[in-house]
Amino acid sequence: MIYYLGLGTNLGDREANLRAAVRLLEERVGEVLSLSAFYATEPWGFVSSHAFLNAAACVRTDLLPFGVLEQTQAVERAMGRRHKSVGGVYADRMIDIDLLLCFDEGGGLVRVNAPGLTLPHPLMHLRDFVLKPLAEIAPEVVRSLFPSSNCLR
Numbered sequence: 001m002i003y004y005l006g007l008g009t010n011l012g013d014r015e016a017n018l019r020a021a022v023r024l025l026e027e028r029v030g031e032v033l034s035l036s037a038f039y040a041t042e043p044w045g046f047v048s049s050h051a052f053l054n055a056a057a058c059v060r061t062d063l064l065p066f067g068v069l070e071q072t073q074a075v076e077r078a079m080g081r082r083h084k085s086v087g088g089v090y091a092d093r094m095i096d097i098d099l100l101l102c103f104d105e106g107g108g109l110v111r112v113n114a115p116g117l118t119l120p121h122p123l124m125h126l127r128d129f130v131l132k133p134l135a136e137i138a139p140e141v142v143r144s145l146f147p148s149s150n151c152l153r
Contacts (some may be wrong), residue, residue: 001027001060001061001062001063001064001101001102001103001104001105001110002033002058002059002060002102003059003060003061003068003099003100003101003102003103004056004057004058004099004100004101004102004134004141005023005025005056005057005058005059005072005097005098005099006054006055006056006095006096006097006098006100006121006124006129006130006133006134007021007043007054007055007056007057007095007096007097007098008052008053008055008095008096008098009021009048009052009053009093009094009096010043010051010052010053010092010093011045011050011071011093011094012094014038014052015038015053017053017079017094017095018038018053018055020079020095021075021079021095022035022057022099024075024078024079025045025057025059025071025072025075025097026073028071028074028075029059029061029063029068029071029072029075030059030060030061030062030063031059031060031061032057032058032059033056033058033060034058034137034138035055035056035057035058035060035137036055036056036057036133036134036136036137037055037133037136038053038054038055038064039053039054039055039129039132039133040043040052040053041053041054041129042126042140043092044127044129050092052129054129054130054133055133056100056130056133056134056136056137056138057137058137058138060079064121065102065110065112065114065117066114066117068099068102069099069103069116069117072097072099073097075095075097075099076094076095076097077097079094079095080094096128098121098124099117099119100118100119100120100121100124100130100134101120101121101141101145102119102120106131106149107128120145125145125146125149128150131146131149135149
């Protein structure tokens with residue numbers, strides 16, 4: 001299966017945090033096929049004096065969506081994250097890894113709507129800090145799912 005993940009950090013050495021997260025994803029989830037550039041962005045959904053560094057990654061794995069979720073959350077915990085955002089309440093974080101999209105072996109979009117996981121990610125179309133890095137590594141995916149996105153211009 002192919003997964004597109006969004007990564008973000010706004011505490012500590014942000015570049016080192018993203019690189020460490022990618023290494024841990026390789027160990028725990030699967031082969032990282034591509035990684036976008038790192039994008040500096042302002043916090044979204046809350047006020048902070050700490051800017052974010054965001055990226056997108058494409059990962060190939062045999063894990064099913066809840067297995068990937070379990071492993072990405074393990075990576076977050078390993079890097080010091082103790083609390084996930086709940087009910088739209090966001091805070092500064094060492095690392096955040098979001099499952100954005102999943103495609104099966106035949107290239108079909110996998111949809112999940114279950115407690116704790118919704119795929120495709122329900123808010124990614126509202127977040128340029130997600131779509132810009134995603135459009136860099138998967139322009140055809142962004143073009144097909146979000147044809148009016150400004151991230152493709």
